[in-house]
Amino acid sequence: MTLGPEIRAEMEQIKQRYPDPRSALLPMLHLVQSVQSEVTTEGMALCADVLSITPAEVAAVATFYTMYKRRPVGKHHIGVCTNTLCGLLGGDAVYAALSERLGVGHDESTPDGKFWLERIECQAACTHAPVMTVDWEFMDQQTPASAIDVIDQLARGEEVRSTRGPVIRNFTATERTLAFPDDGLAGEGPVADELMLAGLRVAQERGMSAPTAGQGN
């Protein structure tokens, strides 16, 4: 898909969020990925034009950040955290199982363009290890079997829900959310799941609470 005038207009809109237009570059590159599933040369040229900087300056930024891809990601981005905590607690096995099932390795996509597999770094969810992400939505506490189920269901076009977020859409939809975050899905998923509530539950069971100052909060 090419980047039409409406995308240029949206980039102008993103610029308005910042005192200095160049600050809009990161969300603008997410917007490019939301249309083209990668950061294309065309996309970088458009960003450069909108911001009045050179395409080389845009390329320097686009190649610095791991979320920007120079090959199409395809329908679903599958991340498996293999940083120490998740990896050693089972993420390595989850990754190996998915790699075998999909027949691709790190940063590769399946020939049918359905899945991109990636070993990802700590997702700020170590309490929920081993962590997988689908289109960057959390799929917490995976096993190799559960992760393969997720892939198979997605491959069959069945509904899969993030453990702490919405029903999985696709990679480009998430990229759009990163450019325009108020996407109407804030209410999806729990406010806090049982792991996030672990301490509060213990406190409630054991009758523990913070000292009060007698007012507010």
Added chain:
Amino acid sequence: MTLTPVITAHWDRPDLYTLAGYRAIGGYTALAKALQQEPDAIISTVKDTGLRGRGGAGFPTGLKWSFVPQNDGKPHYLVVNADESEPGACKDIPIMMATPHTLIEGVIISSYAIRANHAFIYIRGEVPQAIRRVAAAVREAEQAGLLGDNILGSGFNLRVTIHSGAGAYICGEETALLDSLEGRRGQPRLKPPFPAVAGLYASPTVVNNVETICNVPFIVNNGVEWFRKFGTEKSPGFKVFAISGHVNRPGIYEAPLGVTMRELLDYAGGMRGGRPVKFWLPGGSSVPMLTAEHLDLPLTYEEMAAAGTMLGTGTPMLFDDTVSVVRAVTRWLEFYKHESCGKCTPCREGTYWITGVLERFEHGHGSAAEIDTLVDLCDQIGGRSFCALGDAAATPYPAALKYFRNEFEAGTSQAAELEFAPAASYLFSEATAR
């Protein structure tokens, strides 16, 4: 010490992420109070609480705010560091998902105190659900007149911009974050000047962690004396601890600073299968590891420093005796190697070398001489790098060697997986895995 839910106290309310839910628990009452005070009065209150930054370094928050020059005619900015990418750190993202309005209320009060009219929340790009919740909270606050012009009739104006990152751990370093927020590669800047003097767009800027800012509404509502009921003289307050690893009930546990790891571990149901703690890290992979003998130390900035480590992000990771320390450290170094921004040589080249040597040890091909060479190499990186990522990369190996030299010695003749079968550390058994 007991658990003391403050920031987490109402996380079991299904509507907490909405303005209505947050108001129902007394939300935005602190804002009304704050706007009736002089900005400087709020800065002194925060100073008096002794609140220290929860992003890892523990710098006193009120002091940082007081460095912002006043009446300088320049715009001021508040930038919330919501990049949370430190391995093991997993508390800011849950806070934003569960109670985004606490953050927004804190942002408004903090901006008012430092006289900023534009605040930015820089959230790592890989967490769309946290980004959406914060963005929705901003919209609701705008619609309710809690953001925008003349907030609650006070004459104070504030805009909040949510900014999605794009995957780079280094962007959590505050000056790299500012470069990233200016639309550039996220590479650290030379300090001084510090951001408080010349930060975003070369204007005075306060960069604070999510949890730090979430303390502010509670401080305004409840006062200095109340805040100091928690914690110690040098480490006052409460902390959102996120406990991960081989514990029976990993998760979020909020307690006063000064609680011990043993107490927290008890709340978290102990280690799985009653196995021993082999090593643990109080706050992220960038702080030196400790062992079971340190479980009774109070989790404070000062006690952790005395034990040769740091409180860091206050998000303990615990590993049991199935884990090869060589494998764990190698994996962390692979992370630092991947995330080194490449700006300075000790870190760019050093992380590459350490990782290569460690990988040899993991596979049983290390050489005895390299055990100490590697310490020298780490010495060449720590303290000689441009930013704290280099120091962090030089941390895991010497710390591990101190307690587990025998495992590195074994790595000269035997692969780690022979003594430590990887599957033994998994949270699922191999039988149920497929």
